[in-house]
Amino acid sequence: MSDIVLKTENLTKHYGGVHALEGANFEIRRGEAVAIMGDNGAGKSTFVRQITAVEQRTSGTIWFDGHDVAFKDPLEAREAGIETVFQNLALADHLNVPDNLFLGRELVRFRLGPFSILDYKAMRKATLEGLQKTGVKIPNINNTIQNMSGGQRQCVAIARTATFKSKLIIMDEPTAALGVQETAQVENILHTLKSQGEPVILISHNMRQVMEICDRIVVFRRGRIVANLRKEDTDGQDVVAYITGAKTQEEYAGAA
Amino acid sequence: MTDTTHGIGGLTFDTKKRALPPELGVALALVLIVAIFEILGRIFMHDSFLFNTRDSVDGLFNMARLKIIILQVSIIGIIAIGVTQVIISGGIDLSSGSVVGATAMIAMSFAQAGTVYGAENTRAVFFTQGWVDLPLAVPLLVGLLCGLVAGGINGLLIAYTRIPPFIATLGMMVAARGIAKWWTRGQPVSFPTESYAALGAGMTPVLIFAGVAILFALALKYTVYGKHTYAIGSSESAARMSGIKVARHKVLVYTIAGVLAALAAIVLSSKNLTAQSGMGVMYELDAIAMAVIGGISLQGGRGSVLGTVLGALIFGVIISGFTFLKLDAYYQEMVKGVIIVGAVVLDQWRQSRHSDRI
Numbered sequence A: 001m002s003d004i005v006l007k008t009e010n011l012t013k014h015y016g017g018v019h020a021l022e023g024a025n026f027e028i029r030r031g032e033a034v035a036i037m038g039d040n041g042a043g044k045s046t047f048v049r050q051i052t053a054v055e056q057r058t059s060g061t062i063w064f065d066g067h068d069v070a071f072k073d074p075l076e077a078r079e080a081g082i083e084t085v086f087q088n089l090a091l092a093d094h095l096n097v098p099d100n101l102f103l104g105r106e107l108v109r110f111r112l113g114p115f116s117i118l119d120y121k122a123m124r125k126a127t128l129e130g131l132q133k134t135g136v137k138i139p140n141i142n143n144t145i146q147n148m149s150g151g152q153r154q155c156v157a158i159a160r161t162a163t164f165k166s167k168l169i170i171m172d173e174p175t176a177a178l179g180v181q182e183t184a185q186v187e188n189i190l191h192t193l194k195s196q197g198e199p200v201i202l203i204s205h206n207m208r209q210v211m212e213i214c215d216r217i218v219v220f221r222r223g224r225i226v227a228n229l230r231k232e233d234t235d236g237q238d239v240v241a242y243i244t245g246a247k248t249q250e251e252y253a254g255a256a
Numbered sequence B: 001m002t003d004t005t006h007g008i009g010g011l012t013f014d015t016k017k018r019a020l021p022p023e024l025g026v027a028l029a030l031v032l033i034v035a036i037f038e039i040l041g042r043i044f045m046h047d048s049f050l051f052n053t054r055d056s057v058d059g060l061f062n063m064a065r066l067k068i069i070i071l072q073v074s075i076i077g078i079i080a081i082g083v084t085q086v087i088i089s090g091g092i093d094l095s096s097g098s099v100v101g102a103t104a105m106i107a108m109s110f111a112q113a114g115t116v117y118g119a120e121n122t123r124a125v126f127f128t129q130g131w132v133d134l135p136l137a138v139p140l141l142v143g144l145l146c147g148l149v150a151g152g153i154n155g156l157l158i159a160y161t162r163i164p165p166f167i168a169t170l171g172m173m174v175a176a177r178g179i180a181k182w183w184t185r186g187q188p189v190s191f192p193t194e195s196y197a198a199l200g201a202g203m204t205p206v207l208i209f210a211g212v213a214i215l216f217a218l219a220l221k222y223t224v225y226g227k228h229t230y231a232i233g234s235s236e237s238a239a240r241m242s243g244i245k246v247a248r249h250k251v252l253v254y255t256i257a258g259v260l261a262a263l264a265a266i267v268l269s270s271k272n273l274t275a276q277s278g279m280g281v282m283y284e285l286d287a288i289a290m291a292v293i294g295g296i297s298l299q300g301g302r303g304s305v306l307g308t309v310l311g312a313l314i315f316g317v318i319i320s321g322f323t324f325l326k327l328d329a330y331y332q333e334m335v336k337g338v339i340i341v342g343a344v345v346l347d348q349w350r351q352s353r354h355s356d357r358i
Helices: A044-051 A074-080 A097-101 A120-134 A150-163 A180-195 A207-213 A236-244 A250-255 B022-045 B063-088 B096-109 B137-161 B165-183 B194-198 B204-222 B224-234 B236-241 B246-272 B283-293 B305-324 B329-355
Strands: A004-015 A018-029 A033-038 A059-064 A082-085 A108-110 A168-172 A200-203 A216-221 A224-230
Touching (some): A004 A044, A018 A224, A033 A044, A044 A168, A120 A180, A150 A168, A207 A236, A216 A236, A224 A250, B022 B305, B022 B329, B063 B246, B096 B246, B194 B246, B204 B224, B204 B305, B224 B246, B236 B246, B283 B329, B305 B329
Parallel strands (some): A033 A216, A082 A168, A168 A200
Antiparallel strands (some): A004 A059
């Protein structure tokens, strides 16, 4: 078995006449953290939406975990092991941390169909373990989400992906709306996940963050991949040159 | 333990200081209202509202009054429990009063006695004599089935056509009232069998109300059903992205509300020993009001069965209190209106103060 977790071949998405994504060839291996960078409208989020089946692709192939996959909806992708932290978080405001972590996959004591009895104790225990594993510090896990700061919410959302042994974590600008200290906390979690060998795709505009966390940077421009850079071979200025179109890697020359 | 006392950015967090449960506020309001009636009673009626002042009866409290307070709200209370879970899920059910009317008519027509005062029941409607004196299970199951169908249709409409719950249940409200009138062409149905009449006799409605309340208090707190109901009301998109089958769950929520309205109809027609097509008019609004007074948020996601039970008791106390003070029913409705609005204003205020604390 190869250690490639996700691979796309000629992934393409057209919205009518708009070619939002054109022939994207991408792969990520076990234990790798890959950043996706690019200007607004470059196709980063479109790319993610095709992988997670929020939208259906126009053409191309997606290989996940060794299989050619065609997820019908985001839920199927999630069940297969692709966990996505969206910018709008997908947390229920009036529920507390364990309830949110286990939403839709609650632990139960007795199976009685929809009236299965919840196992609060086990969920609480697993939540504390999950938070510990990711290094998330939440003062009181019985607090409801509505009483938490943006950083804490983001941490809960990330902890959720980490609690369920996902095979791939995708984060769409996880720190874009956070303050300095909150960003640091989220980055800590990313480091922890990475050290545990979780493959992570990180969409970010934050160069420092990308350089710190990721092994590889894939640059999108006008719907195409224009560069695939190892962190060791590049620097911030170089990446910016690719983002703005001042440079294009040779193997992608046809794309520009 | 320093980790647990400091939040992000060095914010301190006092684990001992928690927001008070909203039910506590409702309970305090209940005590306050009882106290007001007690004081007004002492001043104007020279009698106690709550306590026993008769030498001929033993006991500290005026048990007769306490019984009436809870008995007169227990039937609408059963509906209110169903409405509570609908509101928590982020919806509304306007059809319950009409479902009560239709179910009462239909169930009662299967519960007619063959003989009345020793003579043949010549006024039995809809069915011939061969269909009288049926075992209790027949009207009971037929009645509950009516609620199941009505609630099920509500749920299917809301979940799969995506029309607002307000409209779907408004449609059912009008249609079910039509069915109630059409069933016997407007004629009331009376003289139920003894077994049917026993369901609403004495304090039985209170026992049924209490049973339903306890069952649903537990279901909402300790089952997956309850958790998903809160989650959908809190954020439907989050619930969907978490893999909850939102449409299926909504059908279940509205179906249960319909069944509880039907149960209330059976108890009501049994208690009154008759069913009329106008039964249950405005019950849906009283049920919603009980829930709202009890702290159930109309935005969904918040509230509990305990709150609704307390809300129902506040209703009962107000009705009894006004009767006790020999005040007209007109004032009663005015005060009820003020309390409903007041409860929501208080809740909004409490919520906004809550969210400012981040």
